[in-house]
Amino acid sequence: MSKQQLEQGACAGCGVKLHTESADKPGFIPASALERDPAICQRCFRIKNYNEAISVTIDQDDFLKLLGGIAATNSLVVHIVDLFDFEGSLISGLQRFVGNNPVLLVVNKIDLLPKGVNMNRLRNWVQKQAKTQGLQTVEVVLCSAKRNIGFDRVIEALAEYRGKRDVYVVGATNVGKSTLINRIIRDYSDLDRELTTSRYPGTTLDAVHIPLDDGHDIIDTPGIVYNHRMTEIVPRSVLQALLPDKPIKQMVYQLNDKQTLFIGGLVRFDFVEGERQSFTLYSSNALPVHRTKLERADELYADHRGEMLAPPTKEQLDEIPAWTRHRLTVRRGSDTDVFISGLGWIHVNGGTGALIDVHAPKGVRVILRDALI
Ligand code: GDP
Numbered sequence: 506m507s508k509q510q511l512e513q514g515a516c517a518g519c520g521v522k523l524h525t526e527s528a529d530k531p532g533f534i535p536a537s538a539l540e541r542d543p544a545i546c547q548r549c550f551r552i553k554n555y556n557e558a559i560s561v562t563i564d565q566d567d568f569l570k571l572l573g574g575i576a577a578t579n580s581l582v583v584h585i586v587d588l589f590d591f592e593g594s595l596i597s598g599l600q601r602f603v604g605n606n607p608v609l610l611v612v613n614k615i616d617l618l619p620k621g622v623n624m625n626r627l628r629n630w631v632q633k634q635a636k637t638q639g640l641q642t643v644e645v646v647l648c649s650a651k652r653n654i655g656f657d658r659v660i661e662a663l664a665e666y667r668g669k670r671d672v673y674v675v676g677a678t679n680v681g682k683s684t685l686i687n688r689i690i691r692d693y694s695d696l697d698r699e700l701t702t703s704r705y706p707g708t709t710l711d712a713v714h715i716p717l718d719d720g721h722d723i724i725d726t727p728g729i730v731y732n733h734r735m736t737e738i739v740p741r742s743v744l745q746a747l748l749p750d751k752p753i754k755q756m757v758y759q760l761n762d763k764q765t766l767f768i769g770g771l772v773r774f775d776f777v778e779g780e781r782q783s784f785t786l787y788s789s790n791a792l793p794v795h796r797t798k799l800e801r802a803d804e805l806y807a808d809h810r811g812e813m814l815a816p817p818t819k820e821q822l823d824e825i826p827a828w829t830r831h832r833l834t835v836r837r838g839s840d841t842d843v844f845i846s847g848l849g850w851i852h853v854n855g856g857t858g859a860l861i862d863v864h865a866p867k868g869v870r871v872i873l874r875d876a877l878i
Pocket of ligand 1: 559560613614615616617648649650651652676677678679680681682683684685728748749750751
């Protein structure tokens with residue numbers, strides 16, 4: 506295929522416009538594969554040949570158009586969120602966009618929680634949070650796609666709620682959508698049937714239909730990129746330290762007011778005012794924590810950023826937006842987490858109230874929420 510043909514070319518599998526530019530965008534084909542006849546995009550190639558879905562991403566505008574397309578179908582919508590980044594990965598306004606179609610909320614990565622967390626309490630927490638965000642769900646399923654926990658219920662729930670409909674799978678990036686779809690493909694796909702495409706008016710974006718062995722399709726959509734997640738704004742080389750892979754070992758810090766914690770060099774947490782109390786940090790254990798006095802924090806950061814206070818390294822720091830300060834007031838008597846999207850959260854244990862400043866890269870969502878654990 507010549508460059509000119511490439512410019513007009515569409516994937517023979519899913520119909521998306523082909524390009525050789527960016528591997529994480531729909532339609533990517535490696536230059537070396539252009540000679541293949543028929544030419545198919547990398548995403549279809551992997552599904553066909555390796556039974557493996559790969560992640561591709563799109564921005565919010567394109568994603569909303571795609572969701573609008575789903576409203577016009579009669580389908581079951583499976584929304585996958587990452588428990589570790591719940592408020593960061595929940596698609597706000599999903600309800601409006603999917604019309605009358607039912608939504609099954611699959612909460613992935615429960616393997617990351619410390620041992621002994623009560624699953625019923627957790628499910629109630631998720632239900633409450635989803636409701637607060639205006640999302641009505643037919644069911645909340647807790648699972649770990651990677652460790653194969655709760656997966657039987659995912660499959661049962663799919664069968665139960667879909668009836669004779671197709672299933673759209675939607676989610677933000679890195680929530681484990683591909684991992685989950687790959688499990689489904691491995692056990693239930695019928696790849697003798699062709700991969701097909703659905704094209705929505707006004708978009709160039711294509712969702713891959715994967716035929717299942719019951720005659721229906723599961724439709725993989727690109728992952729939405731949310732710039733309020735730390736995981737989206739750090740360079741890829743930092744991502745590994747940020748995304749926990751093993752169950753989190755929570756760390757408890759007894760702090761007096763006017764003390765500061767640095768979480769790597771990614772976030773600074775100042776306990777500005779309040780009675781002495783403990784704070785429990787839930788974040789990747791690959792991020793070292795340093796504690797200092799608030800009055801020394803500026804100087805410590807200036808002297809040690811990118812070195813002792815890392816990741817990010819000095820070079821990586823250049824690629825990350827500068828910090829902004831979020832001032833948070835934790836009410837007396839409340840049971841609250843300080844949630845930092847993509848990094849984790851800090852549970853405020855005292856119940857006596859606290860004034861807190863969080864310094865985080867500009868754009869990262871930092872909020873107070875009801876305690877998860
Ligand atoms: P996608 O972007 O939503 O398709 O996400 P992927 O399936 O590519 O997964 C993103 C990252 O999360 C990868 O590093 C996966 O290994 C990891 N991951 C996926 N599912 C799980 C899970 O259940 N638990 C844990 N701990 N990690 C997971």
